[in-house]
Amino acid sequence: MVLVIISLAIIAAYTTAVCIKAKGVPYSISATYYSLDHKLIFGASMALTAMFLFPVVWELSTSFTMRLLAMAACIGLIGVGLAPDFRDDWINKIHCGSAALTLVSSQLWVGCTSYWWVLIPIWIAFIVYTVIGMSKHVTGDIWQDFVSTKPMFWCEIAALSSTYCACGLAFKLLLKSL
Known part of the structure; x- marks a missing residue:
């Protein structure tokens, strides 16, 4: 459980710090790379988040498929950190492929756990937030209204939240059984 807390602390501290520095929510966590004075912080944050989380999701995986998904999700996040300059x-x-690999693999991994149901409220909240945000920003251009809600950032937060929730719930059950 300590590794989950460290992993969560790293990504939460990084995301919170860059949101405070930018005085708002960025278009994506990856977009924060461009606002950093010390560019290695982004890559280190992504890699350390994945490396501390990996042993936990590996251990919580109950099948070969889940272990492949756990590995893919963490490798993808490391890839995001190693290839941060997505404007090139x-x-x-590499960056977008790694990000997609992380997003899809992590959510499939959560879907394979006993806590698959955490996906439902988290992704419904994402959809509701997006729809409400779009309705407050009606310009006649539905794409522009959608982008104004910063969907990639909230999609990343939803994926991280569901992964950490599933890990936390699994550890809670594990502690009860001891």
Whole structure:
């Protein structure tokens, strides 16, 4: 459980710090890379988040498929950290591929746990937030209204939240059985 807390503390501290520095929510966690004075902080935060989380999700995985998903999710997050400059055409392919791998694999991993149901309220909250946000920012351009809600940032927060919730619930059950 200590590793989950460390992993969560790293990503939460990084995200909170960059939101405070920017005085608001960025378009994505990855977009914060461009606002940093010390660019290595982004890569270190992503890599350390994944490396501390990996042993936990590996141990909580009850099948070969879940272990592959756990590995893919963590490797993807490390890839995001290693290829942060997504404005570069070549790096963009690595960054976006890694981000997609992390998002899809982590959510499939959560879906394979006994706590798959955490996905429902978290993703419903994301959808409701987006719809309400779009309704407050009606410009006649639905794409612009959608982008104004900063959906990528909230999508990343939803994916992280569901992963950490599933890990926390699994450890709570594990502690009860001891």
